[in-house]
Amino acid sequence: AQSVAQPEDQVNVAEGNPLTVKCTYSVSGNPYLFWYVQYPNRGLQFLLKYITGDNLVKGSYGFEAEFNKSQTSFHLKKPSALVSDSALYFCAVSPNAGKSTFGDGTTLTVKP
């Protein structure tokens, strides 16, 4: 069975500072890893994915994520946070083309 853990319910950063949202996973075989963002009253939106290859993946809105196989982690990062980045972020793992398993989400708050 696959699982995802997002150890922080809430992350607070000041605008302009770097941000990290943590994610660890457990899956049999090679994982497909995803980050999604959810703004209030909106559906989840895809940010980026890791399939294979480079351990640093770049995605939408300046976000990137670092895949670490030995630590089974896929942390979301951004060098300089914006107030508009404030949202709920979900990490997800999928072992194949079927279902994705999501973490419980991390609320990111960026303060001016």
Added chain:
Amino acid sequence: DTGVSQDPRHKITKRGQNVTFRCDPISEHNRLYWYRQTLGQGPEFLTYFQNEAQLEKSRLLSDRFSAERPKGSFSTLEIQRTEQGDSAMYLCASSSRDLNSPLHFGNGTRLTVT
């Protein structure tokens, strides 16, 4: 790409009633998924279709839940004899046939069972 649309946006029903939700996926996507999300939790997988075939259904899904995708296009999710514990946001998503294709979500249907 008109996105995934779900109808209705909100549904309030009394316990014991049946409800049906509709999802229209992105037209060229052949995979369609249903998830349920409650406050403070991530989306929980319910079931998914490839074209009209229902390929997987969560073991946690009660027999009161049924989903169809009769022509491989839109899908419906029906909940019979609703219970208060069914109150949640029901999310539909679609994706292409590529193994690494991300999910495209609709805005969800919020169900409140009174």
